[in-house]
Amino acid sequence: MCGFRTIMSDVPLAEDGGQMELARIYASPLLNGDDPSRDPQYAANDPVLDMRHTFTRSTAISVAVDPVALITTECITVTSAMRKHARWAHSSVSAILGGGATQGYETSRPSSPREGITVRKGQRGRESAGVGSEGEWESGLAHRWGLRGKKGKSMQDNPLMSAFARLRSDLTGCKGIYYALIYIRSFDTPALLHPFLQVIRSSSTSAPITSLALVAITKFFAYNLISQESPRLSLAMQLLSSAITHCRFEASDSAADEIVLLRILKLMEGMISGPGGELLGDESVCEMMETGLSMCCQMRLSELLRRSAEMSMVIMCQAIFERLKHLEVEAGGELGALEESTKEDMNTVKMDPAVNGDQVTSPNKAPTSTRSSSSLEKPPDGASEAPALALNGSETNLAQVSAPTEISEVKPYSLPSIRELFRVLVELLDPHNRQHTDAMRVIALRIIDVALEVAGPSISKHPSLATLAMDDLCRYLFQLVRSDNMAILQGSLRVIGTLLATCRGVLKLQQELFLSYVVACLHPRVEIPREPGIDSALYKGVPQAPPSQVSSGRSTPVPVKDRQKLGMEGGSRKPDAREAMVESVGALARIPSFMVELYINYDCEVDRGDLCEDMVGLLSRNAFPDSATWSTTNVPPLCLDALLGYVGFIADRLGHIPLHEGYPDTGCLKEKRMRKKLIIRGAAKFNEKPKAGIAYLASQGIIDNPDNPVSVAKFLKGTSRISKKVLGEFISKKSNEDILGAFLDLFDFTGKRVDEALRDLLESFRLPGESPLIERIVTSFSEKYCSNSTPDGIADKDAVYVLTYAIIMLNTDQHNPNLKSQNRMKYTDFSRNLRGVNGGQDFAPEYLQEIYDSIKTREIILPDEHDNKDAFDYAWKELLLKTESAGNLVLCDTNIFDADMFEATWKPVVATLSYVFMSASDDAVFSRVITGFDQCARIAARYRLTDALDHIIFCLSSIGTLASEAPPNTSLNTEIQVNDNSVMVSEMAVKFGRDFKAQLATVVLFRVVTGSESIIRDGWKYVSNASLSIVRIWLNLFVNSLIPPFFSPTQSTLDIPPIPLQTPSQVIDRAQKANESGLFSTLSSYLTSYAADDPPEPSDEELESTLCTVDCINSCFLGDIFANIMSLILSLLAQLPEESSPAVIVVKPELPQPSPTNASRSVANGPVYDPAVVYILELATILAIRDKNTVESFGKEVAEALQSVIRDAANTHHITVSRAVFYLLSLIQASHEHSFLRAPVVLHIISSLDQRTQERSALTTINGLDHCIKNPGPLRNEMTNSPDFWSILRSILAVREAAALVFEIVQNVTIGTPSAITADNYESAISLLNDFASAASVGASHEQKGDKTTRRKSGKNTKPKPPDNEVVVRGSSAIGIIYQLTSRVPNLIKQSHLERSEAWTTYWSPIFHALTSQCVNPCREIRHQAFSSLQRSLLSPELTSTDHREWTAIFSEVLFPLIIRLLKPEVYQSDPIGMSETRVQAATLLCKIFLHYLVLLSEWDGMLDLWLRILDIMDRLMNSGQGDNLEEAVPESLKNILLVMSSGGYLVPPEQNPEHERLWIETWKRLGRFLPDLYSELFPNEAKRSAKSLPGRLDASTPAPAS
Secondary structure (H helix, E strand, C coil): CCCCCCCCCCCCCCHHHHHHHHHHHCCCHHHHCCCHHHCHHHHHHCCCCCCHHHHHCCCCCCCCCCHHHHHHHHHHHHHHHHHCCHHHCCCCCHHHHCCCCCCCCCCCCCCCCCCCCEEECCCCCHHHHCCCCHHHHHHHHHHHHCCCCHHHCCCCCCHHHHHHHHHHHHHCCCCCHHHHHHHHHCCCHHHHHHHHHHHHHCCCCEHHHHHHHHHHHHHHHHCCCCCCCCCCHHHHHHHHHHHHHCCEEECCCHHHHHHHHHHHHHHHHHHHHCHHHHHCCHHHHHHHHHHHHHHHHCCCCCHHHHHHHHHHHHHHHHHHHHHHHHHHHHCCCCCCHHHHHHHHHCCCCCCCCEEECCEEECCCCCCCCCCCCCCCCCCCCCCCCCCCEEECCEEECHHHCCCCCCCCCCCCCCHHHHHHHHHHHHHCCCCCCCCCCHHHHHHHHHHHHHHHHHHHHHHHHCHHHHHHHHHHHHHHHHHHCCCCCHHHHHHHHHHHHHHHHHHHHHCHHHHHHHHHHHHHHHCCCCCCCCCCCCCHHHHCCCCCCCHHHCCCCCCCCCCHHHCCCCCCCCCCCCHHHHHHHHHHHHHHHCCCCHHHHHHHHHHCCCCCCCHHHHHHHHHHHHCCHHHHHCCCCCHHHHHHHHHHHHHHHHHHHHHCCCCCCCCCCHHHHHHHHHHHHHHHHHHHHHHHCHHHHHHHHHHCCCCCCCCCHHHHHHHHHHCCCCCHHHHHHHHCCHHHHHHHHHHHHCCCCCCCCHHHHHHHHHCCCCCCCCHHHHHHHHHHHHHHHCCCCCCCCCCCHHHHHHHHHHHHHHHHHHCCCCCCHHHCCCHHHHHHHCCCCECCECCCHHHHHHHHHHHHHCCCCCHHHCCCHHHHHHHHHHHHHHHHHHCCCCCCCCCCCHHHHHHHHHHHHHHHHHHHHHHCCCHHHHHHHHHHHHHHHHHHHHCCCHHHHHHHHHHHHHHHCCCCCCCCCCCCCEEEEECCEEEEECHHHHHHHHCHHHHHHHHHHHHHHCCCHHHHHHHCCCCCHHHHHHHHHHHHHHHCCCCCCCCCCCCCCCCCCCCCCCCCCEEEEHHHHHHCCCHHHHHHHHHHHHHCCCCCCCCHHHHHHHHHHHHHHHCCCHHHHHHHHHHHHHHHHHHCCCCCCCCCCCCCCCCCCCCCCCHHHECCCCCECCHHHHHHHHHHHHHHCCCHHHHHHHHHHHHHHHHHHHHCHHHCCHHHHHHHHHHHHHHHHHHCCCCCCCHHHHHHHHHCCCHHHHHHCHHHHHHHHHHHHCCCCHHHHHHHCCHHHHHHHHHHCCCHHHHHHHHHHHHHHHCCCCCCCCCCCHHHHHHHHHHHHHHHHHHHHHHHHHHHHHHHCCCCCCCCCCCCCHHHHHHHHHHHHHHHHHHHHHHHHHHCCCCHHHHHHHHHHHHHHHHHHHCCCCCHHHHHHHHHHHHHHHCCHHHCCCCHHHHCHHHHHHHHHHHHHHCCHHHHHHCHHHHHHHHHHHHHHHHHHHHHCHHHHHCCCCHHHHHHHHHHHHHHHHCCCCCHHHHHHHHHHHHHHHHHHHHCCCCCCCCCCHHHHHHHHHHHHHHHHHCCCHHHHHCHHHHHHCCCCHHHHHHHHCCCCCC
């Protein structure tokens, strides 16, 4: 220990000058409340009193004068001062000459160390000098010297004076400094100090005399006259300790008195701090520390003295607790050895200062009235202020005290006194002890902090000290930390920080409670403000609330939701308090292993909170500048510093060798962490719906068996994350009786009273409010309580049942706030209610009284429902009970957990660094943040944390401004040429060159990327922002000519037009302009540029900014970096899982980028064309399809890139998309044998493009498809069988330029050799052909124009032939191809695995649907051809089937729907002239088909319904209002049908064939509605016979014709 003062000789102080001397001694930083042990100036300013410097300096102070002469001088100085005092004015000459001592001189006994410092105002006069009579004293003196004293009497020397004379006499005869020094050091130490100690202990001396004695002793130690080798030093130290702690002197003025006390303080300080301090006993140390503490707490002493006492206490505590570490070594190094060796002495010392007003005394001193200001202690009861030295209430006659006597050897102080000191200091912190003032608590906090700083780890090793720290100290500190008194708060936080820094190994739960409180106080619930110019994605990941406190609960003693009510939650703290708490957190975070210890001890423990995540989130959120609004401006930088320190510690450990021995397994910790998350989710579900929660927990393996009540009960009792209210309601339900029983079996009620057992039970859940539920719980409790054996005094479980109910009622009665005290139940009422219920007997009165008193004083209530001090007390009790099961904190000095910890916490760290970097303006902040980014990147790369590194690169790219997804505006790019050099001045280059922050971020970005290419590569398996950002930077630089192309240009082998390129807006030759100087040339150039509307020439500043950009880019070595990244694609094959769809490597933004001003290259509100992207894609494709090896090596990566571009088509220019489609089709043509790229997948990607993009990409897409299917092979079959292939063709069909190519492809597929039509593409092909035919409807306009022309030309009946239309021609050809496909239907049906009826419908329906849809085509040419093809198809013999369900479908699904569509007005209006003829054709076709299948229909039960439906259709055609065509055609067609049916015997009168009676009747009923004369016309004879009956029957049974 280093001393910081030099002892100097002092002179007696005059009473009137004492105050100035005191001020000189006090000149120290203590005036400002600083810790003296840390202030070097304080050490240099005080010239006196500090012996620590003497005892601890490496070179001892040597004395230059004769040591004997020095001691003699000190003796004379003291006795001279004494003679000037009235009491010793008549001392003998021997006192001056150093003569012999009085004959009765005896050695003094060692004083008891249980007396305090006393400054007493004694009686002044000679009688106070001794105990003997005045006559005897004067007679002895006269006899010795032959003098006459006062009144003629002889005088005898006072023992105090005689002691000095004796000492001087003993020292005579030694000559020479060297021999004198040897002699003094061999002189008996107690004898040397004896006269001075007598003065100190004497109550007859004044303050200046006592002060001189203290100065003399101080010099002896300072000049090494008394050393560790001095004889009987141990005894001397005990005597000295006893003397200074029992010092008494007559009070004079307060300043002089306090100087004495100050000298005593410094002497005690030197004694304990020096080598001789180890010789002091436990009792001496306790007495000295009690003395110092008394001065600290004595409020009527001056501020300077109390502060000085505090300084001395700090220094002495440093020495005392430093000794604790040496005692451990001396005890043998075993943890329990010191405790075992001192357990018998542990209770032998007592140091309990009691507070009585402003006075601090030991409890064994009776409290008395307050003395005068100069007194620290009042004598014990019965003691008078007689002229005597009072020791322990007795009086010792100074006349009988001659010389030191032998005192039994005292053991050096050890653990008992250290523990007692620690206990007293801790007790001073009790916030509920009103005798202790805040000032006293502040002093105690400072002293305790020093003790912990010196010996914190040692304190935690010894149970006697650790128990104090774990229980009382932490309990008081956690309550004091809620104080609004800043001194108390700062002191408490300081001590807590030191305590956790040194003793956290045994404070696992205490640390969690404190940190949870701090997080609750400091973590704001305020959304991060949106700063202009800062992308909100940069600070995504910073929690808006503590992560672990958002969950269903925590395992700390009091749940989160009730902490604020109990004062344990943060609540509203003042800004200064918040800053102090942040400083405390920062101090803890500066411990290298602190955060990782939080992670493994709490975040990875199921029953603990996520403290590591909470702390990182707290520091991150408060590092944002807005936190200064609710705290102070110092908080953000403090939090940022702590956060950077956290990252720095992890980075520093990267180079350490991993140490696994003695630490938890990382795999087990991961499993615990996953289990913890599952339990939190399950508890949340349980709190909402218990059954669902248990089912979820069982499904996740948390509960072994949900049907086993024991498993469920163990979980419910073992977790603190479920609602106690929900738990009580759940287990009390009738359906859960087994769970309730198992739950109760988990309690041990042995030896507990009923109320104690009930209290234990009801502290685990909330008692429900419904009576049946309460009864069920009470019944089960009674059975459980008596299950093993009925306790003494209890009859049976029925008695327990009644008593339990009575206790519940008593609890409600005693603690109901609505009841007045006089109305509450008394004990007599309580016992009277229970008479005779104990098996017919009464309960023992003592038993009931104990129950009554327990309930009255302490309510049975859930811990988290307390609203007073009981909450904290109970919480603390629970915490201590859990301490043993929780175990000690695992202290970490390894890096094996860093990877998992950083993976869990990197998001808020990186987000904070990004935000601070963007918003900061200070260079120092830039430097720290950049270092933090670099460290985060190194950590992520080392532990292969792909997501973390990806986000770091993304953030740096965003800050660097070069990774903008929107291509930069290049419309104003200007090339500046100087001789053979040129530079492209662009908007991006100028802006980047002006932004130092962006340049710095870019340099750091590529430093991070260098060497981390493999990690970035791994990120490509997921949507990697890193790779995207890096490539985007490269492309943006490439577009602006800031870097050369990555690959040298090659001749493109693709059948596609060249890539459209951009050129500079202008080229300026500065070398030429340098020769053209002068005002005229400058003005001319300006006017010419203005007239031509050219962009202005770049200024020198813009050129300089561009050159800065070039320099920055060159320092990044982009060529090497990107070469490595491209080579990494080769190893991507082994990393990717085998999936059917490739990975995506391009992120699609949520919102489209704003359109730039480059109007010539952009589409309104659309993406901008970027030639660099097209160049990269084309070059990659060319390289990939060069040969088989390149396809195998690069094909997969290039394919993924192309697919990504196509998938991001909404945000990509259509030229880029169209060319990417062509590249992809070219690549699949070369790589279709490989599994990494499949035609269906590619076609699906292309077909997923929106219609507008597909139309814009039509030519390149159809060109690529044509190349793929031109030649027969597996690729052709695979592509044509894909639905997406036909979807693409259908989408492109609307593009006029591509329609012909599409039709050629369809022809190639359908009727080519060989044909590619299969069951998979048959329907798609017909549908597409149908689209071609539908597109031919444009020919109707030409036909209708021809009709109008014909009507205008009179006398001409011929219709002009419309001009040939390629669309109509393709439509006509399409119908022909559709009809040709009917020949393939039988084979398709035969090859199909479907049932015949289903296959018939599958393959015939598309053809009929296509033909019928074209039968209503407005174009007559298409319509007529469609009717012709439909008729031929319907009459085809291949259509006929033995199953009527097949061929009868042609009526219900083909002909009927066709005629109904023809009857619609809108269809008719599409071609009024030609559609009439079409209706007639449809009617004729219907009748023809009916007759064609008449024979088959006659065998079908549904013929009648079909025939009646046909008649209804004919009825509608007749009444359609078309004109004569249908009115003639319909009757004729019906006549033919009726005649054929009649001749075939199907339609005959009932008398001829009764089986067809209904057909006959229903037919003529329907015909009678719209053709009433047809019956008589076709069957005149039958009409005559039935003229009377048939009409009536018909009218009676025939409903009105349908309209």
